[in-house]
Amino acid sequence: MRTVIVSGGSSGIGRATVEHFARAGDRVVSLDIAGPQDGFGGFGDRVSWIRCDVADWQAVDEALERVHRDHPLDVVIANAGISLRHGVLDITEKDARRVVDVNLLGTLGLWRGAARLMAAAGRDGGVLLATASVNGRRGYPNYADYNATKAGVIALTQTFALELSPRIRVACVSPGAVLTPMQLAEYTDAMLADVNARIPAGRHADPAEIAAAFHYLASPEAGFLTGQELVIDGGETAGATTAEWGA
């Protein structure tokens, strides 16, 4: 049984990831500022959560050490993230710093803490993963700070992999649009249909599809994969859709 940490495991992609690894037989601990709605039923004490703000590196280190003491870490997934909608002229310093603290420095702090414990334990085969985004690959209006943090996560993936190979592998997933509860609550039916029409696959991803990718990246089958980004976006960044070309 592996020990897996997922930040932001109470909702959306993180929650689907917690459940995917737990169903596969792993022990999973979520680090989140909020608990899961309705709990993590059905998995007994194999799934738990620790209240932790990933922007607080000391709290992150304490949470990691608490888990690692009894169950050495195998897989650590930096998934917690926030986005705040604002144009570049309206963005406030407070909002931008929070987005960077959670998304970018939250990933750096979690990976740093986990890598230190993995290295000190002297075991091979640790895996560090993160949720980046297609927003880190090109511009999307109204999310400048968010987009920059996701580009940063892709950059962290490369440098961590170089420094930690061959003992620890590092990779990130860049999802396109994923239908998480939070997004579903924000969309009207018309908005959902409009976004779907701009994705070649004609739909959003299910969080379970991102969770399955994490499970593959953490598996021995992905043993030669490090320093890379896996894009799962239904074709969104492949080019213009046939609808946009008028075909």
Ligand SMILES: NC(=O)c1ccc[n+]([C@@H]2O[C@H](COP(=O)([O-])OP(=O)(O)OC[C@H]3O[C@@H](n4cnc5c(N)ncnc54)[C@H](O)[C@@H]3O)[C@@H](O)[C@H]2O)c1
């Ligand atoms: N939903 C999408 O379309 C999409 C697309 C690409 C990337 N992503 C990324 O996927 C990740 C998960 O997003 P989601 O859509 O599942 O969102 P979500 O809001 O459903 O879940 C995010 C979780 O992170 C937790 N969280 C927020 N701030 C935190 C903090 N400071 N410390 C610890 N936990 C914190 C929240 O409590 C929540 O449980 C994020 O990094 C997001 O940027 C989402």
